[in-house]
Amino acid sequence: MNKIKIIVIAGPTASGKSELAMDLAEKFNGELVSADSLQVYQQLDIGTAKATSEELQQVPQYLIDLVPYTANFSVIDFVSAADDAIQKIVKKGRLPIIVGGTGFYVKALLGQQSFDYAESDSDEVARAMQRPLEELVDELKKTANSGILQRTDLNNKTRVVRALQITKHGQKKMESTRPAYDSLVLAIEWPRELLYERINTRVHRMVEKGLEDEARLLFDSGGLNLQAGRGIGYKEFYPYFAGQGSLKEVISAIQQDSRRYAKRQLTYWRHQIDGLQWIDWQNRQQIAETKVADFIKKE
Known part of the structure; x- marks a missing residue:
């Protein structure tokens, strides 16, 4: 069986995965598949850092806005939907590029995780x-x-x-025959202090764009009782909505939880994903383009 070539752009939150994946998609005739456990939910755009409508017109992206924000969504659901999306992209003669920070999803998609x-x-x-x-x-x-x-x-x-x-x-157990993938997995490596600065800035921008409204939507619909409602960037608002603490404290909590999450992601990517290659943040586009070009040419 011939393996399907796919590119995976991985790494921690706020590391520039989406931007790099977009650039690669434009250069190598690719389309994107989101591997983010929250981007599947409808109406949660700001806190999940979804692509804008303009970006979606520029490069098609799959596995966003799949289910209502009140629904549950499992790794089995992700792998099934991702396999289908990859098949569609390949049939169009384009390159599938997986982008996202949910390492458990990526590991399962690559066949490195039990189902x-x-x-x-x-x-x-x-x-x-x-x-x-x-x-x-x-x-x-x-x-x-x-x-x-x-x-x-x-x-x-x-x-x-x-x-x-x-x-x-x-x-x-998932009982189905899945496609076999030949994957190039890249992650952007930042100095820790710069990554944390990016995270802090990103949180402020999300709040300015209206993150509180999305958090309120989840809080009013069940909060922690919802799978989506337990996401970082949302759950930190709940005490504030209940009259405890200030908005400033909420922002600080989101930043802290996001930094801790990034640290866990870094550990996961380094120890759980076979074959992952780290690329320097300063030359990430040039390095990634060279690696992708070589990977595509390889028989």
Whole structure:
């Protein structure tokens, strides 16, 4: 079976993934596939940093605005939709370029991640997400087998809750034959202090554009009870909406949570994605173009 060539532009939040992917798509006749766990939700444009309508006219992009913001969306849903999008792009004779910071999605798409998934209880998940991480980890250590413990990132609350759901309700496997991909995976490497500056600036810009309105929409619809409502950039507003704290404190919390998330992403990309190549931030476009050109030519 011939493998389908795909490019993946990965890395932490605010690292310039989308801009680089757009440039590569224009140069190499490509189209983009979002690998962002929040961009699939409708009406959440600012906090998820979706492409503008002008950018979408410039370069088509798939897997944005797929489901209502009240819906659940799993890694299985992502992989299925991404496989379909890639097939469509290839049939048009164009190059699929995957862009996004959700490492778990990318790992699964590349076939490096098990497709086991939990038969979850949504109410239990919502309640669990409001409990302290330390308490959830203690419960998991008492109830899960060694295999689940070894596979679970105990610093990631979402992963811990998922593992608890698997332990309690069992799991299923995705039973389907998927395409085989030949992938070039690139990530932009920034000095940590510059990346954090970009994150802080980006948060201010999102607030200026109306991030609070999107957070209010989620808060009024269930807040932490929604999968989308637990996203960074939204959940930090909820105490403020409940009369606790100031907008300045909200902005500071979003910046802090975003920086911590970026740090976790960096760790994940470095240790979980096979074959990832880091490229210097200063010469990222030139380096990426050279690597993509060589990759396309390779038999």
